[in-house]
């Protein structure tokens with residue numbers, strides 16, 4: 521979509537309370553978009569909504585847990601009903617655990633895979649309706665990972681969740697692209713966010729990792745193409761990251 525479409529768009533971002541989701545919301549703010557900020561930490565979302573207002577957009581907090589299908593479905597349906605549309609959904613809610621217990625594995629599947637499906641399912645009818653509207657296109661952007669293209673020995677389950685996201689995105693893309701719902705995945709390497717702050721490799725501070733704003737750049741690029749061009753995949757690593 522062209523940049524001017526963003527000024528009228530209703531954007532939903534999951535995982536908006538920090539990191540990549542928050543940076544993406546701030547990026548969209550400058551275009552004047554209305555942005556539903558979805559995550560569990562209401563205080564962070566409220567603070568972000570204030571910053572979005574200062575930059576010319578409108579942000580509103582939607583407190584919800586992506587692992588709870590009823591609460592996500594009702595939150596997204598409420599957003600769609602109140603605003604009459606959803607033009608863009610960005611799923612950035614994600615979780616990594618270094619734990620090797622079964623519970624840690626299940627939690628990663630629950631947030632990264634089931635949580636993504638819980639957000640996409642209720643939003644799809646709205647995206648399809650938006651694609652039939654005046655701008656003739658709608659966007660779904662899923663934040664995946666380089667770990668979704670090459671499995672890693674230190675966290676095979678995290679990789680598995682991101683492979684699942686990529687497979688879902690590709691199948692769904694083929695299902696809806698002829699209706700002008702574009703589906704894209706962004707696959708970051710190491711980004712300095714809350715997620716990596718807890719699992720930073722030794723000596724990491726000596727390197728130049730990505731910033732959340734670098735990923736916001738990629739998301740913005742995807743959703744601001746003309747309706748004839750679907751950018752389906754962007755992988756972005758820190759220059760120093762070989763794998």
Ligand SMILES: NC(=O)c1ccc[n+]([C@@H]2O[C@H](COP(=O)([O-])OP(=O)(O)OC[C@H]3O[C@@H](n4cnc5c(N)ncnc54)[C@H](OP(=O)(O)O)[C@@H]3O)[C@@H](O)[C@H]2O)c1
Nearest residue numbers: 535537538539540559560561585586613614710711713715
């Ligand atoms: N950082 C990296 O190096 C990197 C690399 C590749 C891919 N990624 C992916 O990028 C995405 C964003 O991560 P980030 O790096 O920006 O980390 P982050 O700053 O920790 O952000 C994670 C976001 O997910 C939300 N979230 C987690 N569990 C949730 C739940 N159950 N329900 C609702 N929201 C939930 C968090 O909000 P609340 O805690 O407020 O709910 C937070 O807003 C993730 O999918 C991650 O896998 C990150």
